[in-house]
Amino acid sequence: MTSNMETPDHQLEEQSNLNVETANNNKSKIQSYVKRRLPILTWLPGYHVSWLFQDVLAGITVGLTAVPQGIAYGVVAGLKPSYGLYSSFMSSFIYIFFGSCKNITIGPTAIMSLMVEPLVSKYGPEMAVLICFLKGCIIGLFGIFHLGFLLDFISLPVITGFTTAASINIATSQLKSLLGISGKSEDLVGSMDEGLPHISFPPFSMNDSKNQSITYGFTDMIQNMGITLFTIPVISTIEHMAIAKAFASGKSLDATQEMLALGICNVFGSFVSSMPVTGSFTRTAVNHSSGVRTPLGGIFTGGLVLLAAGFLTQTFQFIPKATLAGLIISAMYYMLDFQIFKLFWTAKKIDFFIMLMTLVTCIFAGLEKGIVFGIIMNLIILLSFTVKPSIKISIEKINEKTVVYVTPEETVTYPAAEKLRANIMKLSEDSTGNVILDCKNLKRIDVTVVKNMNLLANDLKLRNLQFIFINSKNNVTHVFNTIAPEIKSSFNQQINF
Structure with a gap:
């Protein structure tokens, strides 16, 4: 009789323990997910004070590189140099919270500047800021829906041809300034916006830069972007992921988190008049060689850029464009990987041919058309092997x-x-x-x-x-x-x- 009376209580106790265990498991899963999506919660609690000096040193060193490069890439994009500085600080701050690779620095790059320049020259700077916002949203969706595998269809020969063509285009565009050839442009950088940028929503409508009576709505601006709206996020993600893998230091890379981080950096950057940003190979290499220990170094990089934007803009306007041209051309030289050309030719000539055709098309038909052509050509060759298996x-x-x-x-x-x-x-x-x-x-x-x-x-x-x-x-x-x-x-x- 006693045993029968105790059975329900025993079952209730087991059920209660099961509910507690289930609740603890769910809580643990939520905590794990939050830490995965906010990596700062993983490394910050274990931060050692002894690391601070290395992070400060690396952050300032990268900042000293980011300032002249930001000004130069703003010029390449057809924007005022101040836009390059605006693009350099916000992503440095945001990546601290969402980035999973300690070495990565995000900001303006030569390729992003070159790809956005036609839109800026035709419609005005608002297009660069809006495409920065939209690009961030698109890359964020790539990460949320785990669509990074689509980038695997873009082969190394196509990427090599694209980056080589971009380097050649950027370098040749600077020859006029480097040689001091007279024309519409000055000998100097010229006036820059003073102080820090105003925080505001990205422009969802704008007036035509050449005819103020013409107004473009949000839909019109998207239509004017054309294929660039899709090629910029794709190229940006490829560039960023390649750099992240190169500097992962042997650790596994969370591709989804990196895409989310890159997307968020662009979205937040658009609120301070940033042009599209992505991982920078040059500045990431400087960060790595400076011995950075955690992403906290980004706060010192961003802080230095903010100081430069707030107090030194009057000084920057006297920088000769020839100096910036030399800086850009030297940076482009190191983007050319001559060794890989030889490897393609020696290992598999069809890959060399794909690279060469992508390169030529990008130079003469434009970067967007060139990379699309390269991808299509690569897929046709891939399908030919499928149709004719060995x-x-x-x-x-x-x-x-x-x-x-x-x-x-x-x-x-x-x-x-x-x-x-x-x-x-x-x-x-x-x-x-x-x-x-x-x-x-x-x-x-x-x-x-x-x-x-x-x-x-x-x-x-x-x-x-x-x-x-x-x-x-x-x-x-x-x-x-x-x-x-x-x-x-x-x-x-x-x-x-």
């Missing part, structure tokens, strides 16, 4: 019997299904032997291929020949048994050589 077909003798022996050397997919069937059928017509398909290299198979193999089996059966499958993996056998159960008996027969 398949070894030979006539051999097994146990004194002649057979047609077929060995796919890689996975066969639907574009190659009909061609595979036709090749086997053609060779079998010249032979009276059975056909053996060695499936040892088939990791997977699709319905179209199975259907074609079933048709081939029926054709061979009419000629009193067998179609035998050997070394088939379980997942391949399962698809065959589901789609063509009538040839189930042909699988994995013992063949004695």
Whole structure:
């Protein structure tokens, strides 16, 4: 009787413990997720005071690099030099909270400046600020929906051709200033906006820079951006992720978090008149070589840029453009990787050809069209390998019997299904032997291929020949048994050589 009375209480206690354990697990998962999305919560509690000196030194060193580069890239973008400074400080602050790689510094870069320049020259600086905001939103969505894998379709030869073309375009655009050739531009940087930028929403409408009576709404501005609205986020993410991987110091890289961090940096930057920003290879290398310990170094980089923007703008206007041109051209030289050209040519000439065609198209047709052309050309070549997979077909003798022996050397997919069937059928017509398909290299198979193999089996059966499958993996056998159960008996027969 007592035992029966105690049972409900015991069950209630177990249920209560289970609820507490579930609640603790959920709390732990939430805390883990928050720490993953706010990496500062991971490294800040364990911060050592002894690291502060190295972070301060690295931050100031990067800041001293960021100031002249910011001014120079503002000029490349067709903006006032002050826009380059505005683009350099906000991302330094934001990345402290959301960045997962201690070495990365985010700010204006030569490629981003060059890509935004046509929009600025045609419509005005508002376009640069708005595309910074929209780019941040797009990259943020890339991260949220884990779409970073799409960037894997852009090969190294295409990226190399693009960056090389961008470097050449930027360097040649500075020759006029470097040589002091007279023209519309001055010998000096000229006037700059004084003080710090006003915090405001990015411009969702604007007046035409050449005709103030023409007003562009938000939809008009997006239409005017054209393909640049998509190429800038893609190129920016590629540039940033490549740098992050290079300076990850052997640690695993959270690609999703890096995309979120980059997106947030651009969104917040647009509120202080920033042009599009991404990871900077030059400044990241300086940060790394200066011995930075944590992302906290960014606060000193951003602080130094703020001081420069607030108090030194009157001094900067006397910087000769020839000096900035020399700075830009020297930076572009180090973006040219001559060694990789040689590697492409030596290792695989088709990759060298793709790189060269992307390079030429980017120079003569524009960066956006050039990279799209390179991607399409690369995908066509990739598809050609899919349509024509490597398949070894030979006539051999097994146990004194002649057979047609077929060995796919890689996975066969639907574009190659009909061609595979036709090749086997053609060779079998010249032979009276059975056909053996060695499936040892088939990791997977699709319905179209199975259907074609079933048709081939029926054709061979009419000629009193067998179609035998050997070394088939379980997942391949399962698809065959589901789609063509009538040839189930042909699988994995013992063949004695």
